[in-house]
Amino acid sequence: MNKPIWIKHAAQLATLASNVDGPRSKTAMSDLIIIEDGSVWIESGVIKAVGTTDELGNTYRNVIDSAEIIDASNSLVTPGLVDPHTHVVYGGSREREFEMRLQGSTYIDIMNKGGGIHATTNMTREATEQELIQQAIARLDSFLEHGVTTIEGKSGYGLNLETELKQLKVIKELQQMHSIDLVATFMGAHAVPKEFKGREEEYVDHIIYDMLPAIAQSNLAQFIDVFCEKGVFTFEQSKRIIEAGKHYGLIPKIHADEIVNTKGAELAAEVGAISAEHLLKTSNQGIKKMAEAGTIACLLPATALYLREQSAQGRKMIDHGVPVAISTDCNPGSSPTTSMPLVMNLACINMRLTPAEALTAATYNAACAINQQHKVGSLEAGKQADIVLWKVKNYQELQYLFGVNHVKAVWKKGVKVVDR
Ligand SMILES: N=CN[C@@H](CCC(=O)O)C(=O)O
Numbered sequence: 001m002n003k004p005i006w007i008k009h010a011a012q013l014a015t016l017a018s019n020v021d022g023p024r025s026k027t028a029m030s031d032l033i034i035i036e037d038g039s040v041w042i043e044s045g046v047i048k049a050v051g052t053t054d055e056l057g058n059t060y061r062n063v064i065d066s067a068e069i070i071d072a073s074n075s076l077v078t079p080g081l082v083d084p085h086t087h088v089v090y091g092g093s094r095e096r097e098f099e100m101r102l103q104g105s106t107y108i109d110i111m112n113k114g115g116g117i118h119a120t121t122n123m124t125r126e127a128t129e130q131e132l133i134q135q136a137i138a139r140l141d142s143f144l145e146h147g148v149t150t151i152e153g154k155s156g157y158g159l160n161l162e163t164e165l166k167q168l169k170v171i172k173e174l175q176q177m178h179s180i181d182l183v184a185t186f187m188g189a190h191a192v193p194k195e196f197k198g199r200e201e202e203y204v205d206h207i208i209y210d211m212l213p214a215i216a217q218s219n220l221a222q223f224i225d226v227f228c229e230k231g232v233f234t235f236e237q238s239k240r241i242i243e244a245g246k247h248y249g250l251i252p253k254i255h256a257d258e259i260v261n262t263k264g265a266e267l268a269a270e271v272g273a274i275s276a277e278h279l280l281k282t283s284n285q286g287i288k289k290m291a292e293a294g295t296i297a298c299l300l301p302a303t304a305l306y307l308r309e310q311s312a313q314g315r316k317m318i319d320h321g322v323p324v325a326i327s328t329d330c331n332p333g334s335s336p337t338t339s340m341p342l343v344m345n346l347a348c349i350n351m352r353l354t355p356a357e358a359l360t361a362a363t364y365n366a367a368c369a370i371n372q373q374h375k376v377g378s379l380e381a382g383k384q385a386d387i388v389l390w391k392v393k394n395y396q397e398l399q400y401l402f403g404v405n406h407v408k409a410v411w412k413k414g415v416k417v418v419d420r
């Protein structure tokens with residue numbers, strides 16, 4: 001059996017401990033439940049106790065000699081970060097489109113001309129499972145280096161049953177091969193594939209009647225997501241797909257109001273989605289509906305930055321009672337980053353979240369957005385020992401010294417997986 005681990009003398013141990021089951025909203029997002037001179041006792045990959053160094057020193061005094069001791073003096077300790085929205089499994093890359101957008105093309109122009117999601121779909125269809133795994137592992141390694149220990153991953157670059165299943169199978173294999181935990185989302189409704197051009201309703205039927213039963217039977221996905229957007233899937237089409245997904249036991253998420261307001265936030269609230277994503281163009285009414293329904297706003301400030309768009313109204317959403325989570329949106333087109341620390345910085349700078357709110361949005365609320373809050377997202381007895389030791393002395397400094405990777409060490413299920 002592995003030795004117990006005692007992390008002690010943390011300048012700040014941000015526990016994010018919660019006595020509520022669901023996501024945090026309003027002022028609860030600011031309360032990190034910090035322990036100064038904090039410490040954590042870990043056994044067999046699980047957190048056994050959290051408290052001050054004195055308290056745990058006393059509790060475990062008879063077995064301290066058997067433990068590996070980590071001195072976290074002058075450092076911040078937090079839960080492992082959680083990224084609740086990624087498109088991490090894909091073939092190829094699209095750096096030429098980055099250049100094109102800087103020269104004036106828009107994201108939707110490029111997509112309508114066969115680039116964007118369609119280009120990645122071609123490259124993902126052509127790639128073997130092994131190639132997809134190799135490319136995704138490099139991204140997962142980078143996530144881990146940036147303090148991320150759990151992520152969501154979507155299909156959606158197959159747009160036919162065979163390749164959608166291939167992507168989901170790769171996600172399952174990555175879960176077995178890599179220290180990062182992954183949860184999977186079926187997103188066959190990411191775009192209408194070129195072979196269905198002009199026959200959009202037929203593709204919607206194909207998703208509902210052919211793909212969904214097979215996806216459900218494969219047991220490879222927990223969530224369903226739809227790109228509800230002008231020129232992609234309409235409000236009505238998105239609703240049909242989501243309702244069908246719910247029928248098969250998948251939990252809905254919606255890419256909503258990213259480029260144009262199509263009442264995606266209202267739809268997310270109406271269908272009981274666990275989260276709505278992007279929300280750059282969401283109206284006050286959409287915010288109100290999400291607050292009433294308790295829909296988590298999964299905001300992606302790196303995507304807004306990369307597309308040179310105004311960020312979502314994170315500040316307003318929190319003030320109006322919407323629980324907010326944040327994510328990289330890691331994908332080859334609109335946000336090819338794996339840096340959740342950068343996303344936290346941008347959440348502060350461009351959406352006016354406070355440093356504490358940004359940390360809640362990247363840990364506990366992010367875990368809620370993928371229904372993993374019972375296992376991860378906070379430092380509490382009984383949870384997985386997914387822990388980050390940062391080279392900063394408090395949570396404000398983590399957001400203040402921006403654009404830098406402050407990770408010093410990461411433990412996943414009690415095993416040190418990063419040491420910098
Ligand atoms: N907006 C839709 N889907 C992705 C982008 C996918 C791509 O461009 O390949 C997103 O969430 O940003």
Ligand SMILES: [Zn+2]
Pocket residue numbers: 085086087255277329331
């Ligand atoms: Zn996305």
